[in-house]
Amino acid sequence: MENPTFSIQDIPPTLLCYAVAELDFSTLSPNLTNSTLQSLKSCGANQLAGLLSSFTTITSETLVSLGSLAVGLSPSVLENINGSILKENLQSLSTINNWSATQASIIVSKCKVQSDKQINADTLKQLGSLVIGVQSAEIKTLKSDDILSLANNSILTGYMEKAPIVLKKQFVQGIIQATSKTKKTIFQVVPAELASEIPVSNLLDSNLNVSEINQMKWTSSQVLPITNQAQCKSYFTRVGQANIDLLPQGSPKRNTLLSNAKSCLNINSNIITKDNLVILGSLVCDLTDKEIISSDSYVLDALKICSSFTDSQKVAIVTKLKAQYGAPSKWTLSNMKQIGSLSSALDSEIMKTINKSVMIKFFPGLLSVLRVQHKTTFTSVITQLKNSSRIAARDSLTCEEKLTTDSITKQMDLIVARYSAAQLNICTSNETLLNNLNILGSLAFDDDQLKVFKGILDMRLPGGVPNEYLIQLGNIARVYSEKEIRSWNITSVDTLATLIQSASWQSNDSKINEMVYRYLQLNSPNATFDGTLLTVLAPYICSLNQTLIQNITSGALRNSSQSLEVSTCNQNIKNILFDKMKLGYSSVNSTSNAYFQIMSPVIGGARFSDLINFGKGFPEMDLSTFTTLNPNEVKTLSVENIKDLLGSNVLDINTISSSSVLQVWVASKTQMEVNSLGVNATAGIKSPVPNGVTSGVGVPHCTLYLLLVCIMASLLYMDNDFL
Template structure:
């Protein structure tokens, strides 16, 4: 009997029993080669990680070489993708063949630690894969040394640029790299842009600055641009850039808008279409007064904004609801109108949506859902606005509301069922068999409550893992009491639950349920926990993490965690990457997220490698470790980012460090607030406990230094008199 026949006959016989125990444990022994694995087709998504881990590595390698099977991996869970990558790593020899054979669907799940040194990989193979910036950073330095033209590199490879490679590029090469990034439309972060801007302007503002990525201007000023153009040209190019690189409401972004309004001589809320066109994406930061008075002149630009404040939302609703725009009242909107306003759909309220002709809106919405990336919650609010307010209790499912396979496949199913109809029609095995698909749809909170009630009635003692893994949009109405009834034994379930982004209290309970059930904190679990929840782990849980798990995990950044967490994880990370300790910048890229727990001696060692540490990483270092650094060590760590220290000189730990240094040694660093020349710096050797703030200690030490200098002055005065 074929594998798929096993699956077709393997429905859930006992609803209390996890699916992998009722189906896949019966057929995993059939997967002995690539052919039998390929035979699963789309059913591979139903495997658990524990079952997949038993499949021979060569079977996985043979299967992924088939493009049709590789395509099926798009719908596989992240946990299964990680296991598949582990199987491929075990199957290929040499490891460089991994890049050649891994399908695009699995590329983002390759551990970054195995991607260095980049010299081992074929550049054509690297160019053909969709790398994340963190992955590409591992081989970027080696790759740019091997190519004659940076334009020959793919956008994904170029996205791996970091400040750590700055020392290997002179100004001319940096400018060539920046031009290649614009040509390939590479998406860069604020940190990358800040570093690149310093590199390309090291010899002054280049005359051909317009040939570089527009986003570079976000970290430059109008005075910088004045060398090659007017402030109006500067603002126009800023308006075309992706301003969301800067956080909305940040000082930098607020200053950009103020400079733009000043340049265009805009002092009130009246904004012409011409100026709105020049401002471009900057209109996203205009306050509600501008929208109320002049919003009709820049609706097209507002349609491109990623987010709005509550005041902006109210102003947009009032403007569109009034009908006083060139689109007219909502009653007159057509499908082309909806297409032009699609970016504003999440802010349209019930009073507007109910006025749009239903025979126009529903067909358009069906098409929109196929291309939309709107969060389910926002789409659910649209569905809620379109539903009838009339409710009729039903004792049985109406004949025309039977939930068929065709109904399940319709993304607009929530529009066609009232909560009461879902209560009587979406039950039993129809619900459990299709829960994973249904929970991707835009059901309203009231509809979700009914679906949860049906599940509660089916599983009064708690949901089985096969249901828990597919809760999806139901999760926001899950309670602590619900979670306490569950058994969370597999990384698959842990990942599925945390993917719903529960609040910290619920996430803590979920992780404890997993570890208390004997779940290991291996790479699969750590990737499920990720940077968002790693800070929630207690000391006992943290000590269960070994260096192998850290080496193979790819989504951990504990830089925002407590000092205790950082102190525990740093030594483990150092051991995990010890084989790269002498490979720069590979080691720095790997250890960087953990440096908040590094002792002073390790930071001094890094300062000799020219790492060009960014200011955010520096300010996250241990207070006592920073206090051990000399000015030369700080200069070595920061490199080309040294001037960024000035913006943080009044904040810890930099403020305390400055107070301990001679001002003459701080002058080359552009910092003030150190000891006046002639004062003696007495620095007693004191061990600071990790969790103890360095501020009181530093104050006492500073006082001791000043008092010592005072005594010396008295003695000199006595002997000279």
């Protein structure tokens, strides 16, 4: 702080949360740190995330003061805490929810160093929520009685459900082995929430009891081989209650689910009864247009849970709606409320026929829900509404309805569709814009509409945008030029954060680079790339140029509480960020799971040797992460190297056959190697021809010592000509 006599104790408790960004615990005494923490608890974990990274020394008293907020401590901070302190506070730490596997692994590892006790049921129960940080190999050392005791502990198994896949798998395998020594079935012992880890082979060998398996959480690959016609209805009822959007629409797995459900329910035509629609649940989202039209009218209610529709489905839904409610021009507000989210299936031609007052009363509520829950559908509906407004108004240059605070509050997102840029220009007064800048800046206007607001602000504020309006710009900030941004008075990280987080920036928008540069310029030498700033910039790191990227320190990367989003970065930037992260975590075992989890967000910059090193820890890399790797580094990996990285996920390798990383690898390998990995593709390198055999078309040519083999080959060759 600029005033050396000013103390943090002089800040009233009610204002302390607003000063979080200016606090630095590294300068406070332990007693003052703890008392300040008590006052800051009401601020919430999100607001304190950046602040918690400034801790240099964590004492037992600090952890007590933090309480549940300790979950906000970054892995790098946890690494620096003395193991004895963590062990001393294990009882309270074990009751905190939402630890990541990385955090839990660090805490468990450091506590273990402080104890010479062998792991058993009691020690695992004491870990509570931290059990997800236990190494899977340690589960193998448990006695049968211990593993059965743990399986019967609902609190621990609840935590175990959130554990890394390898740990869950080993835990369930241990339960199965222990169960074989009892008179119980695995369905009576394996916790319902962990049933997905039971191998199908164990299910086939078991005596099935519907009442036992009905409440367990199964995957389709488990249940389809073991269920009969009666049992499958219960299974698909549970599938229908799940979030089908976790699988991409049109994906083989999603299509298979619906196909199997139809077989189970004996659905052999386009006509689906209400009872079967109820069982299908979310699976109705993949019904064809013919099935929608032919099915029971309940299909309209069933389809309301769907996040989006294909064009053919939309046509079928509209046909069904007209049959039930009549012509759209006659639809009332009550009808629209009954139609609800299905209104996303309406095109602009239909929307223009709906009564205007009904539209104004209905769509603001729908749009506010869609904007949060289904952004793609929100964009689609806005587009149709815009088109319908243009059809109806033909971009009239007269203002039928001035924008007022009242109309803005009531219509919200609908304003985006109802007013073209030209209409906004004549319907928006200076006073209305300034009084409602925060709301209008938050709406999804296109750039042409936003430029109208900017033009009004330019006339109203010829000297530039003052700070009090700067933080209210929202999406309007997107249409300012880089030159104009260089004149903004971005004097605090709070202002910078608001400008970035309140607008819908592209992840690689160069204007963010200008804002960051301006902030650093105005606040030099005090402003640096610390953990707080990097937390704000993490989703937009690719917007920064190489000069700014080079200024990011390894320490800042360690202290950031947000993972970097590097998907749109060029390869050079990915490499730089990976190297900086690697340096920042050089003290962590490079083959440990904790290290892999820490490095995963920037793994696109990993070199060949790094990938080999990751593989030594058998990380079970998911396929989506694999596709982010540098193809030029992956192509030098052997089949075994890739299997070490992917683990059991290699079985689904063909689902990413179109990815550049796999295509480049296939192009650099022989057919034998490609086949060995299980990839259904043609290799780029022809397999070498054995000595003594020359390639060519027609009957094979051989040297004398292969004569007998060649005779047989020739006979087979000639024989094939007559088949």
